[in-house]
Amino acid sequence: MSRPSDSAGSGDPTDSVDTVGGPVLSVERLGVTSSRYSLVENVSLQIGAGERVGLIGESGSGKTLTALAILGLLPETLRASGSVRLRGADVDLVGASEHDLADIRGRLVSMVFQEPMTALNPTMRVGRQVAEVMLVHETVAGRQEADAAAVALLADVGLPEPAAVARAYPHQLSGGQRQRVVLAIALANNPALLICDEPTTALDVTVQALVLDLVTRGVTARDAALLFISHDLAVVATVCRRVLVMYGGVVVEAGPVEQILTAPRHRYTEGLVAASTIETTDAQGRLRTIRGSVPGHGRYPVGCVFANRCDAATSACEVEPPWVGESVDVGYACHHPVSSGGGVDA
Amino acid sequence: MRARLFAHPGFVVGAVIVGAVVLMAAVSYVWTPYDPTFVDASSRLLSPSWSHPFGTDKFGRDVFSQILMGSRTTLFVGFVAVGVAAAVGVPLGIVSAMAPRYVDEPLMRGSDLLLAFPALLLAIMFSAVYGASTLTAMVAIGIASIPSFARVIRSGALQVMRQEYVLAARVAGRGPVAVGVRHVLPNVASLVIVQASVSFAIAVLAEAALSYLGLGTPPPTPSWGRMLQESQELLFVAPRLSVFPGAAIALAVLGFNLLGDGLRDVLDPRLEDQR
Amino acid sequence: MTLRLLLRTGALLVSLAVSSAAVFAFMAVLPGDPARVALGVNASDAAVAAMRTQYGLDRPLLTQYVDWATHLVRFDLGTSYVSKAEIGPQVLDRFQVSLWLVVVSMLIAVIVAVPLGTLAAVRHRSALGVVVTAVSQVGVAIPAFLAGIALVTVFAVMLRWLPANGWTPPSADPAMFVKQLILPALSLGAVQGAVLTRYVRSAVLDVLREDYIRTARAKGLTPVRALVRHGLRNAAIPVVTVLGLQLATLLIGAVVIERVFVIPGLGSLLLDAVRTRDLIVVQDVVMLLVLAVLVVNYLVDLLYLAIDPRLRTGEVR
Numbered sequence: 001m002s003r004p005s006d007s008a009g010s011g012d013p014t015d016s017v018d019t020v021g022g023p024v025l026s027v028e029r030l031g032v033t034s035s036r037y038s039l040v041e042n043v044s045l046q047i048g049a050g051e052r053v054g055l056i057g058e059s060g061s062g063k064t065l066t067a068l069a070i071l072g073l074l075p076e077t078l079r080a081s082g083s084v085r086l087r088g089a090d091v092d093l094v095g096a097s098e099h100d101l102a103d104i105r106g107r108l109v110s111m112v113f114q115e116p117m118t119a120l121n122p123t124m125r126v127g128r129q130v131a132e133v134m135l136v137h138e139t140v141a142g143r144q145e146a147d148a149a150a151v152a153l154l155a156d157v158g159l160p161e162p163a164a165v166a167r168a169y170p171h172q173l174s175g176g177q178r179q180r181v182v183l184a185i186a187l188a189n190n191p192a193l194l195i196c197d198e199p200t201t202a203l204d205v206t207v208q209a210l211v212l213d214l215v216t217r218g219v220t221a222r223d224a225a226l227l228f229i230s231h232d233l234a235v236v237a238t239v240c241r242r243v244l245v246m247y248g249g250v251v252v253e254a255g256p257v258e259q260i261l262t263a264p265r266h267r268y269t270e271g272l273v274a275a276s277t278i279e280t281t282d283a284q285g286r287l288r289t290i291r292g293s294v295p296g297h298g299r300y301p302v303g304c305v306f307a308n309r310c311d312a313a314t315s316a317c318e319v320e321p322p323w324v325g326e327s328v329d330v331g332y333a334c335h336h337p338v339s340s341g342g343g344v345d346a
Numbered sequence: 347m348r349a350r351l352f353a354h355p356g357f358v359v360g361a362v363i364v365g366a367v368v369l370m371a372a373v374s375y376v377w378t379p380y381d382p383t384f385v386d387a388s389s390r391l392l393s394p395s396w397s398h399p400f401g402t403d404k405f406g407r408d409v410f411s412q413i414l415m416g417s418r419t420t421l422f423v424g425f426v427a428v429g430v431a432a433a434v435g436v437p438l439g440i441v442s443a444m445a446p447r448y449v450d451e452p453l454m455r456g457s458d459l460l461l462a463f464p465a466l467l468l469a470i471m472f473s474a475v476y477g478a479s480t481l482t483a484m485v486a487i488g489i490a491s492i493p494s495f496a497r498v499i500r501s502g503a504l505q506v507m508r509q510e511y512v513l514a515a516r517v518a519g520r521g522p523v524a525v526g527v528r529h530v531l532p533n534v535a536s537l538v539i540v541q542a543s544v545s546f547a548i549a550v551l552a553e554a555a556l557s558y559l560g561l562g563t564p565p566p567t568p569s570w571g572r573m574l575q576e577s578q579e580l581l582f583v584a585p586r587l588s589v590f591p592g593a594a595i596a597l598a599v600l601g602f603n604l605l606g607d608g609l610r611d612v613l614d615p616r617l618e619d620q621r
Numbered sequence: 622m623t624l625r626l627l628l629r630t631g632a633l634l635v636s637l638a639v640s641s642a643a644v645f646a647f648m649a650v651l652p653g654d655p656a657r658v659a660l661g662v663n664a665s666d667a668a669v670a671a672m673r674t675q676y677g678l679d680r681p682l683l684t685q686y687v688d689w690a691t692h693l694v695r696f697d698l699g700t701s702y703v704s705k706a707e708i709g710p711q712v713l714d715r716f717q718v719s720l721w722l723v724v725v726s727m728l729i730a731v732i733v734a735v736p737l738g739t740l741a742a743v744r745h746r747s748a749l750g751v752v753v754t755a756v757s758q759v760g761v762a763i764p765a766f767l768a769g770i771a772l773v774t775v776f777a778v779m780l781r782w783l784p785a786n787g788w789t790p791p792s793a794d795p796a797m798f799v800k801q802l803i804l805p806a807l808s809l810g811a812v813q814g815a816v817l818t819r820y821v822r823s824a825v826l827d828v829l830r831e832d833y834i835r836t837a838r839a840k841g842l843t844p845v846r847a848l849v850r851h852g853l854r855n856a857a858i859p860v861v862t863v864l865g866l867q868l869a870t871l872l873i874g875a876v877v878i879e880r881v882f883v884i885p886g887l888g889s890l891l892l893d894a895v896r897t898r899d900l901i902v903v904q905d906v907v908m909l910l911v912l913a914v915l916v917v918n919y920l921v922d923l924l925y926l927a928i929d930p931r932l933r934t935g936e937v938r
Binding site: 071073076098099102103104105106107110111113115118119120121122123124132133136137169171182185186 | 746831832833835836837838839840841842843844846850851854855928929930931
């Protein structure tokens, strides 16, 4: 069995960017547009082997579209621009042919979706659905070997009685079990990159931690890159080392998790962090929130997308703020950043 | 809502066709070029001309006048059949949705059983017993359309019953009749309209088939279906005779179908095309 | 699964009992008695009374029903009031004719609708998809008998390729059988095909939006392969329902088509019986058609069990 098992723990010693082959995923100026609006703009990020990066934002911030654009799975009414390079793939994933993309998906990059209840085909046995991804890419010799590998994978994701689960239909499993099946499918071909889109949002709190642990173990054992999408800071903090904060279709801040959580620079991040904790309250003793709500597509202000909800906004914010930082992976885009000490920069 | 309806191409085409049929029927009350039942041996099987735009049939009757008059039969049968179906089906659906399971279940099973008697079969049974007439055809088609009405209205009413304002009304002590009439009925009205339009198309089809079989409207009242039947024996002599009633039937059915589909698209947001 | 099967079978039997009672009651409540109707108004009272005794029409209605129903179960349909002939063998003969027509039409409808409907769904934004959708919309509006007349006009009257009407049993002259079957089967099948195309289109469109299709594509399946491997079976679930209903429609639609093409099927038997007021034949044929509709629906439900594992394995969705 060449497949890595659960031997590796979640506490991995090497968490640095792989210097040998460059980054596993390199996204440059990725944009997504519909016929009317620009939904995602100018997203750039890099993830190395073994690196776990979070992409955080409210619903409608463009984080899921970013993931779908990376996979080339956008709805047919949307268009992607920019560039997505994946280690092992000869082509730019933006604009690649459906044939090339099909060859890459499930083999070099795979995805775990938000809704486990509907992500599996209700009329096909679970084992077959796991085996299929190996048969499609011919990473196993034949049907029998694929079936055996499927059972092993189901055991890997901690499902009891994996052989019985393989013979079951999706409706016979719980949401948490189904999400583990989806994870098994995603990990089957040892992808270089795993994308998880809110993989625990639809699950009970009690199984969330378990699934998160399985995701971490899975990518660590394969030395794979992880792009983890969530609206939940706490979840991202458990899984990831680095994080990108998205709002209004753009990345407003990026950096190591501890830095973002303890010393956010962008006003939006600051609000997000304040809102996610119940330990701090405002002057009236109420939990902190960000005033207003996420505008609809095409309703974001010109310049800084957060300006209309930001207490620090001035006329300067009518101009798009430049990216301040050493690289696309660490920095922020704000005219009035929170000072490192907590006050406002002059 | 109105703007969206008129932006829906299917609805517009359907409304125009249905409007044309209604107009034809209205015009036929005040004017037809000739008496559609007038037999004139001297002008049999004439080709279309200025004096007879659609020509004449084997009895010398003006085909255009018959088509005009036939639209009345079509609309009349449709209205009565849909009326019968709605009058029984709508209350049945609402009651079924609001009633406890032991009432709902037999009602729906019974209505399902009626599905085993398609309109045509029911109409044939009726005419076997009571003789062929427009009335038997209409009632038979109406009865056969009850189950689909009941089903659609029941599922719509079930959704309404789950709405908070209905729950609030019930908690406030409103009786079931008041809730049904004041809250459920207005909210399933759009479903009734859509279903009526769809059933109308089915009724027009069924009337045409029955008249074609000689089990619908008896002569001399003009009917598109019977015109087709009369034209068939002359297919080798004057095939054009089948064109006009045939086109009239197909257009009328198309019109009501398009109207129904358009209404459904606009009135029922659940079925809206996503993105 | 066994429980479901038993329940469904029980429901079928109850439906059959209720509908046979309904058919019988309906024919029994008619004004005037069947003997008078069959013999005509000029018949003597004695003759009518004799016929009533002969056919057992003077017995209580319940006895008559039970008698009819129990004979029906053994496929003993009684004797005609008019021709005095055994109804059973005649019905069987005619039924075979209608069955040919219905089955071939259904095949035509499915062969037309499944690829066209799928195409219209997959290409629903392209001109081709719109054209298929529009053509099927028009097809739905055309009654089968009208399509029949149109086909006769073109292929029999104008082109003279095929006979305008008639029926030859396949055993007598297979070539003629096929020639005469083409137009009626095509007119029934094409119209049903149009209806079915619309259902296939919307079923496939629904399935294409499902998450598991996206999962399949994320696995590396091409869009076509994802649809074929994961979509079609799921799309088949609503389509099968419609197929069942359509088979029922076809059985009845065949009545009209048989008239258009002068085919001696069950429909023409029924219409002749209506004309001669041979009420026992009407009652038998109607019951047989209702039975066929109910059995088809029953079979459709069994087919569900085969397609949808959620129904098979007890658990409720």
